[in-house]
Amino acid sequence: MTDWTIVTRSLRARLFSTVTTVASVGVAVALMLVLIMMRSAGREAFERGSGNVHLLVSRDASPLVSVLNGLFYAGAPAKPLMFTEYESLKKSLPVDWAVPVQLGDSYEGKWPVLATNEDFYTKFEPAEHTPWQLAQGTWFAKNFEVVVGAQAARGTGLKLGDKIYLTHGTAGSRGAGSVHVHKEYKYTVVGILKPTGTNHDRVLFTNLPSAWIIHAHDRIEREEHKGQPEHEETEAEHANEKLVTEADLIPEDRKITNIFMRVLTRPGADVGALIPVVMEQMRRDPAFAASPLTVAGPSREIARLMDIVGNIDQILFAMAVVVMVSSGVGIMLALYNSMEQRRRQIAVLRVLGASQPRIFGLILTESAMIGIFGAIAGIGGGLLGAQVAAAVMRERLGLFIDPTLPARGLVAVALGTLALACFAGVVPAVMAYRTSVAKSLRPLV
Amino acid sequence: MTNAEPAAAHHATSALRVSNLRFAYRGADGGFTLRVHDLTLARGEQMLLSATSGGGKSTLLQLIAGLMEPDSGTIEVLGRNVHAMRGAARDRYRGAHIGMIFQTFNLLQGFTALENVLAALMFSEVPPGEHRARAAALLTSLGITRHERLVEQLSVGQQQRVAVARAVACSPAVVLADEPTASLDPENAGVAIGLIQQACREKGAALLCVSHDPAIAARFERVQKLADLGGATSPGPQEAAR
Structure with a gap:
């Protein structure tokens, strides 16, 4: 039995909440990835298509x-x-x-x-x-x-x-x-x-x-x-x-x-x-x-087109950021709501000898895990989504798009999600840190 | 103020020593002042502290466990002043030397019987490699056979045994039992106290049991009333008179 057991048990005990929160993070990550991939891939497809003219x-x-x-x-x-x-x-x-x-x-x-x-x-x-x-x-x-x-x-x-x-x-x-x-x-x-x-x-x-x-x-x-x-x-x-x-x-x-x-x-x-x-x-x-x-001049026209499209995808990118942040708020709410039910568990762990920083760490780890699972789901969904989007663009517009994201981009998105999840976990973790053992252990009547 | 070196802790003659303790509590439901002039438990000694309900019993145990701060006085467990330690050091000391049993057991829901005992060992000084075997042996000796059962699936009697196993798992110097029989009928209450006493004896732990149940008093060699030690008083005229 380790801290890890406590974290995974807790996530599993609130399976529905965990899954929906992970899904919301996943959707946000996927949206972000598709936008990033399609943006560069779309530009490349246009630049490539004019050949040596x-x-x-x-x-x-x-x-x-x-x-x-x-x-x-x-x-x-x-x-x-x-x-x-x-x-x-x-x-x-x-x-x-x-x-x-x-x-x-x-x-x-x-x-x-x-x-x-x-x-x-x-x-x-x-x-x-x-x-x-x-x-x-x-x-x-x-x-x-x-x-x-x-x-x-x-x-x-x-x-x-x-x-x-x-x-x-x-x-x-x-x-x-x-x-x-x-x-x-x-x-x-x-x-x-x-x-x-x-x-x-x-x-x-x-x-x-x-x-x-x-x-x-x-x-x-x-x-x-x-x-x-x-x-x-x-x-x-x-x-x-x-x-x-x-x-x-x-x-x-x-x-x-x-x-x-x-x-x-x-x-x-x-x-x-x-x-x-x-x-x-x-x-x-x-x-x-x-x-x-x-x-x-095809390259000049494409650059102009990309300027126009660029403004639109900045708006889309901003929207993806907002979705991302709101999924972070989702993590915070899910954990915050669970805190009420978990006061007793936290108090018991404290009685058994867990320190306040360790309790803080447990909650933050839980939040980070939601972020990591969300990032994994999102990367999977994003790669799939980009393939679908590329197929649609190929079918409808004849644009050949190769939606790949460099490994560095994937790592950046994954780390960003992790950071967001950790940040979202701070408020619930502080609540857990400050849980009063004496008050939380009163017998249930 | 005694602030013994950690090495000296294990050579202390007493498991628990409370002296000149004063703690004033003020809450929405009124307030009281808890005083304990002197309370000493030798190693392995078992004692019943009887008090009326709401008489500051739970507060005293939480003060001993270092979960609340006294206004004055000292509390030593194995010769070390609990309140001289800060933060994580005090939590670690509690995890290693103090076991607690509650009226409502306070088991970790969603965890198995074995995991509940392992959770106590997680924060103890017992080497991790021994945790599993130790927890399993303890549960078996207390009559729990299905270690992998979730605690909420166990009967009340079995949950009580898991709670006892958890309290003594780390071989504490002192076990603090807060109304351990309050939710049991007299017959089962006797059985439960017997289990707790037996487990403490086997682990060499002193037992401080607080209860307002007169039926279990016969099972203890030493019984004292909290009021005789100083007791809890409502603030007001009496407080002013002293």
Whole structure:
């Protein structure tokens, strides 16, 4: 029999109170951990996802929107750019490379389709210093070939050689009437990518002419039906339609939505300083005066986004601290309430020879134990919660989050909880210390 | 004032010596002044101190145990002045040399019979390695066989035995028994006193039993009235007259 026996007996004797108090501490710790983990993991995911792009050109309403649409597939970009505009920009600017990209189509309304050229997989890296890698097959070489991102492949079950149709528009795009499946054009899966741990993993990739042909088909159809009342296409009409080829494309068909750009830099040169110069040059270009371009520096936009989000998570962090403190008050109340019933036990221990500091220590240990169990429960719950939150973010936002907390952080949270629990135990421990033996041993009548 | 060295404590001739004790109590329910001019218990001696209920008996025992402070006078247990010791030192001394038995037993609820005895040894000078065997042997000798039973599951008679075992576990110099039979019928009261006396004798402990139960007086060789030692008086005219 040791002091330890007395502490554990006491905790077990008030099992309900102990469990609920431990649970409340656990919830507070878990909340705190999830917030800390998601904060750093979210920032990393955003910073990682923009890869080695310096500048993102589009006609979206704002730079931030263009980054969210163009690199994180939040929605279809609003207005297109002409391929000719891309070609002239590429010529006039000091770019290392510039990759044309068209977004707006999808597979099964859920998985974004990105049409581009071979520079996309040779020059653009989804995460810096992490080039694309094929798990199976090859990149697209001909029209109507498609390469599937790792997460999309897992989610759709697509395999090499599968024939698929794409949808014009995505589930979330404006004008539901414009969403339709292009049954005329069958794509073949020629490659499956290895995971990159970025938002690009849920995307299907194809070449630009394929995307242009589908849209040209729509244009030609509209022109043929001009003046006629709108009607559902019959099977016969459908069969008679001539398939559009690359030869039928007119310049207006050659649309893109974004340009991924990397400016020329010498090794060690300050890229950050060069970007605004290029942006300014592009803005001043008279060719774009009528319909201005939106030029975004992804890392800068993400930093701005994080500033906004940062304020919110400071509030959340403050709330977590409040929950933490209130769970500390919970420990104090649980022990305080138990003191009334325990006066006699404390008095008996004193009679048997326990000193006041030892009694103080017993109560403080009890409080600390609640803190330790709470911290353990909270760390378990927090790690689990972060995994769930990460899965939701991956599913809903396509953000790849790896919620890990360095061991030092875990130790800090555990020690913090322990300190809080000890602090909460001080008042009950002082009560126990000052328990009057003479008064507490009066016979119960 | 005697303040013997610890080593000298065990050579003292008396187990307990109270001299010129004065303690004034004032509470919501009135007050009294307790006086004990001289009370000495030799080692192993057993004594019944009879007093009317509410006559300051419990107070005297708590003063001896060092749980309350006297206004004046000395209380020596094994030759050491209990009240000359402070804080933890006094608690340690109590744990090592004084055993207490209460009318309501005051066992630790939620703990087993064995643990209740072990709890007394925790604060004693007995080496920890001997605790378990010693407690078990003591319980067995007192007729408790199920050591792992929670005390609240034991009968009143068995609880009494656990309380006795706990009081003598550390081989104290003196056992203080406060109305140990008040909640028992005469027959069981006799049995209980017999147990306490037997246990004290075996451990070599002196026994100071306070009670207002005349039925047990016959069991003690030495019986004194608290009033004869000085006694408790209500403050007021008498106090002023002296």
